Amino acid sequence: xxxxxxxxxxxxxxxxxxxxxxxxxxxxxxxxxxxxxxxxxxxxxxxxxxxxxxxxxxxxxxxxxxxxxxxxxxxxxxxxxxxxxxxxxxxxxxxxxxxxxxxxxxxxxxxxxxxxxxxxxxxxxxxxxxxxxxxxxxxxxxxxxxxxxxxxxxxxxxxxxxxxxxxxxxxxxxxxxxxxxxxxxxxxxxxxxxxxxxxxxxxxxxxxxxxxxxxxxxxxxxxxxxxxxxxxxxxxxxxxxxxxxxxxxxxxxxxxxxxxxxxxxxxxxxxxxxxxx
Amino acid sequence: xxxxxxxxxxxxxxxxxxxxxxxxxxxxxxxxxxxxxxxxxxxxxxxxxxxxxxxxxxxxxxxxxxxxxxxxxxxxxxxxxxxxxxxxxxxxxxxxxxxxxxxxxxxxxxxxxxxxxxxxxxxxxxxxxxxxxxxxxxxxxxxxxxxxxxxxxxxxxxxxxxxxxxxxxxxxxxxxxxxxxxxxxxxxxxxxxxxxxxxxxxxxxxxxxxxxxxxxxxxxxxxxxx
Amino acid sequence: xxxxxxxxxxxxxxxxxxxxxxxxxxxxxxxxxxxxxxxxxxxxxxxxxxxxxxxxxxxxxxxxxxxxxxxxxxxxxxxxxxxxxxxxxxxxxxxxxxxxxxxxxxxxxxxxxxxxxxxxxxxxxxxxxxxxxxxxxxxxxxxxxxxxxxxxxxxxxxxxxxxxxxxxxxxxxxxxxxxxxxxxxxxxxxxxxxxxxxxxxxxxxxxxxxxxxxxxxxxxxxxxxxxxxxxxxxxxx
Numbered sequence: 001x002x003x004x005x006x007x008x009x010x011x012x013x014x015x016x017x018x019x020x021x022x023x024x025x026x027x028x029x030x031x032x033x034x035x036x037x038x039x040x041x042x043x044x045x046x047x048x049x050x051x052x053x054x055x056x057x058x059x060x061x062x063x064x065x066x067x068x069x070x071x072x073x074x075x076x077x078x079x080x081x082x083x084x085x086x087x088x089x090x091x092x093x094x095x096x097x098x099x100x101x102x103x104x105x106x107x108x109x110x111x112x113x114x115x116x117x118x119x120x121x122x123x124x125x126x127x128x129x130x131x132x133x134x135x136x137x138x139x140x141x142x143x144x145x146x147x148x149x150x151x152x153x154x155x156x157x158x159x160x161x162x163x164x165x166x167x168x169x170x171x172x173x174x175x176x177x178x179x180x181x182x183x184x185x186x187x188x189x190x191x192x193x194x195x196x197x198x199x200x201x202x203x204x205x206x207x208x209x210x211x212x213x214x215x216x217x218x219x220x221x222x223x224x225x226x227x228x229x230x231x232x233x234x235x236x237x238x239x240x241x242x243x244x245x246x247x248x249x250x251x252x253x254x255x256x257x258x259x260x261x262x263x264x265x266x267x268x269x270x271x272x273x274x275x276x277x
Numbered sequence: 278x279x280x281x282x283x284x285x286x287x288x289x290x291x292x293x294x295x296x297x298x299x300x301x302x303x304x305x306x307x308x309x310x311x312x313x314x315x316x317x318x319x320x321x322x323x324x325x326x327x328x329x330x331x332x333x334x335x336x337x338x339x340x341x342x343x344x345x346x347x348x349x350x351x352x353x354x355x356x357x358x359x360x361x362x363x364x365x366x367x368x369x370x371x372x373x374x375x376x377x378x379x380x381x382x383x384x385x386x387x388x389x390x391x392x393x394x395x396x397x398x399x400x401x402x403x404x405x406x407x408x409x410x411x412x413x414x415x416x417x418x419x420x421x422x423x424x425x426x427x428x429x430x431x432x433x434x435x436x437x438x439x440x441x442x443x444x445x446x447x448x449x450x451x452x453x454x455x456x457x458x459x460x461x462x463x464x465x466x467x468x469x470x471x472x473x474x475x476x477x478x479x480x481x482x483x484x485x486x487x488x489x490x491x492x493x494x495x496x497x498x499x500x501x502x503x
Numbered sequence: 504x505x506x507x508x509x510x511x512x513x514x515x516x517x518x519x520x521x522x523x524x525x526x527x528x529x530x531x532x533x534x535x536x537x538x539x540x541x542x543x544x545x546x547x548x549x550x551x552x553x554x555x556x557x558x559x560x561x562x563x564x565x566x567x568x569x570x571x572x573x574x575x576x577x578x579x580x581x582x583x584x585x586x587x588x589x590x591x592x593x594x595x596x597x598x599x600x601x602x603x604x605x606x607x608x609x610x611x612x613x614x615x616x617x618x619x620x621x622x623x624x625x626x627x628x629x630x631x632x633x634x635x636x637x638x639x640x641x642x643x644x645x646x647x648x649x650x651x652x653x654x655x656x657x658x659x660x661x662x663x664x665x666x667x668x669x670x671x672x673x674x675x676x677x678x679x680x681x682x683x684x685x686x687x688x689x690x691x692x693x694x695x696x697x698x699x700x701x702x703x704x705x706x707x708x709x710x711x712x713x714x715x716x717x718x719x720x721x722x723x724x725x726x727x728x729x730x731x732x733x734x735x736x737x738x739x740x
Contacts, residue, residue: 035696042693044507046518072683075460078467079580080683102467159451163464180451181461186696187351191451194354196369215699338670339716340709341677344688348709351701438568445570446678456572469580477569477577484568 025246027066030056031086034071035184038209038270039092039235042071051270052090055109058262062253074161075183078102081238087246088239092203094165094232104241106250108234109263110275113225114166115204116149116158117192117211120220124199127152127222135169135229145224146173152223153177156198159188166201168230186210192219201226205271234277283471286462290476293455294483300444300454304376305437308383315388316395330388337385343446345382350374350450375447383440390432394425427498434491438484445480455479507694507703515694515704522690523711529607529686530673534619536612537672538665541619548624559620566617575678578610603684610679615672622664626657659730666723673715687711 032052034042040050048069060067070086081089081103088106095105113132118124129148131141138146154176160166162181170179180197182188189210192200200207204225210216237254239247257263263276318330337345353359353368360369367373398421406416448457459476463469508516547559566574630653638648677688685693691708695701 034693037697042697044513044515044518044694044697070683073681075464076579076681079469083580083584098465162461181453181457182451183449184692184696186699190351190354190699190701194360194369196354196371213699335716336709336713340712341674341688343677344691344705344708344712347692347701348705351695352705353702355700355702442568442570445572448572456570459573460576463576469576470584473573473577473581477565477573480570480573481565481568 025063025065025087025249027068028060028063028088028246029068029070029086030060031070031072031077031081031089031091032056033074033077033091033184035074035186036092036203036206038205039203040090051110051266051275052092054266054270055257055263056090058257058266059250059253062256063249073183074163078238081240087243088237088250090237092206092235093238095234095236096165096168096230096232098168099238102241103238104244104247105236105238106247107254108236108277109254109258110267111227111234111277112203112205112271112275113227114169114201114231115207115221115225116153116199116201116223117207117219117221118199119192119195119218121218122195122198124152124156124222125220129223131224133224133226135227135231137228149223150174150176153199157196159191159197159200161185161188161202164202165231166203169226170201172230189216189219205273205275279468279471282466282468283475286459286472287475287479289462290455290458290472290479293453293458294479296452296454297441297444297483300372300375300379300447300452301437301440304379304383305440307376308380308387311380311384312387312391315384316391319388319392320395334385334388337381342378342382342443343449346375346378346446346450349378371447371450371452375450375452379440379443379447382443383436386439387433387436390429390436391425393432394429395421397428398424430491430495430498434488434495437487437491441480441483441487507698507700508707515690515698518685518690518694519687519704519707519711522685522687523715525684526673526676526686526711527715529604529611529676529679529684530669532604532608533611533615533676534665534669534672536608537615537619537668538623540612540616541623544616544620545623545627548620549627563617563620566614571614571675571678574614575610575675576681578613579606579679579682582606582609603682607676607679607682607684607686610682611672611675614675615668618668618671619665622661622668623657625664626661627653629660630656655730659727662723662727662730666719666727669719669723670716673712673719 032040032048032050034040034048036050038051040048040052043049048071053069056069057067068086072080072085072091074091077089077091077093078099080086089103093099095108099105116124116127118127120126129145129152131145133142133145133149135142150173153174155178157178157180158170158174159180159182160170162183167179167181170177180188180191182191185202185206188197188200188202189207191197193216199222204221207219207221211219211221237250239250254263258276264274267273267275315330315333318326319334321327321330349368350371359365367377402420402424403416406420411419444454445456448454448460451457453461455476459472463472466472506514508514508519510517544559544562547555550556634652634656635648638652643652676686679686680689680692683689687708691704695704698704
């Protein structure tokens, strides 16, 4: 009987729900994926780490709030925000019109172009099409780059993470491509390294981080830097529409952090380059 | 409740039915033949055969199918010696990795069902067979197998339904069957409840048809019991 | 390779074991919730009311016919909304944060309940009518009879089926990674991704599940022996 009581006590304490009161932002819960280095990642000590973790801690300090991090699979990251599991999403999430129909965003705090990648010992790996492709500003050079990409990738299989700007781009601009959708960035990287997909489209810095690891040594980035249009307007914090006061707080904190170089510093530390906006 | 969305998604979701059925039918058939083999191994008097079969069934039934799928798809692909071997022709494709995982899974469960069927056939029938001069293989084929199948059919119908449900897990390795398409639509429309209602209904319909089909097969095989 | 599984800050060993513990806890609470649902729905199915029978029938058919992944997603995404919807009715406008453990238990427990219903219903039907009649003859109240005569026998008859339900539920907990609850499957995925070593961690996960399965089998065998004490199997003619 004592054993059952003890067990019941454990189970009850595990199920205790906490009631979150909106409006008094002394404690802010930040939702992140934890599978997207160097933006956010889970290390061997079981802790979340990454550029966005450090930035969030800094922003919370500026907002006089205590930060709490909640890991959530990318699949459910927006519904979980709307259900109140946390108060803000900082998970390398780009600001897009599609997402803005459901949630609000703070101003962008970092921005990084997307890029294609492939195994260096394949035909696509030797693709030579450098430059910058801005979907908002399609001059002649950009149009040429785009059609080079379209013909190079025709019939190829390209991996993307589910529900990302990268998936949207392929759907919109690359009709001849077989799109392979992955639940996480890292599973896509594994398949790219194994040769299951011909190429992958994702955040440039994330793939650079993978290419630096032993598992990703065969991977190289190809093609131009891609941004603008369906790639959104930078990475921002996702916040519920009803929490406009929190959005304002984030905006001020981000603006201050950008102005005094904190964002650049954190960016240099994690990305090796300055991603601030 | 966004009924218009449900209506539109229905037509997108049924595009996943062929792949779902392909995966289910191929794994079930392969698994069935493999299961007969494993069931025979299990009943065998040779210790090493029956022990191997026992541990195989134990391991497959004791671990989640999702884990088995991930192990086969991502775990095995990690090694360059696998990537360079002839196995890679099969293991490279998520479709075949899924088939392997589902086949092994249904084989483990079905072998127990078939074993039960075989062991339920009264010794009397087999003695009659040998009295008539039938060899072991002949009596197995003509006497035991049909009776075992008839006995096992209801349980096998259940196994088919479990396979249809299991097929939804292959959406986690980039295969776009019904659940894969459902998750994609949800990630774009943020309307999980509506989409899952439609997808769930499609699965219920498939399972309903299977149940009906099994009943018809049962009636045909056992007209005396109908 | 083994350093990856070491304990402490550099290895994932401690995280994997904790995840194993979490798997056991979630499975336990889900099976308990499932048994509760099972008892209620089994009594619905055995009752004379057509509505109750239909409700229970719909529940078990739907939950056993729709893939678990869909049910879990539906309960995860819809459950939190439903709870808040009900809370609004009572005038509470804030956000109720249901922690991952509760949601996971609720989702897996709902599925487990559908299977438990059939097991319990079968067990109740298997209790000889004579037992009920004897109880009535002795003047026991229905409650007394159920508690002291019927329930122990149902427990004994249901035990193998419950063992089966436990196995199913244990494996279903691998599907709740969307709730971000750190059980074995999720921890293995996170570790495999972080270290780019899927083989090591998925193998570890397999071993952990087999460990739990083996332990559970021993437990259920012991329980079956204990519940069958003093029970004499009737000799059939």
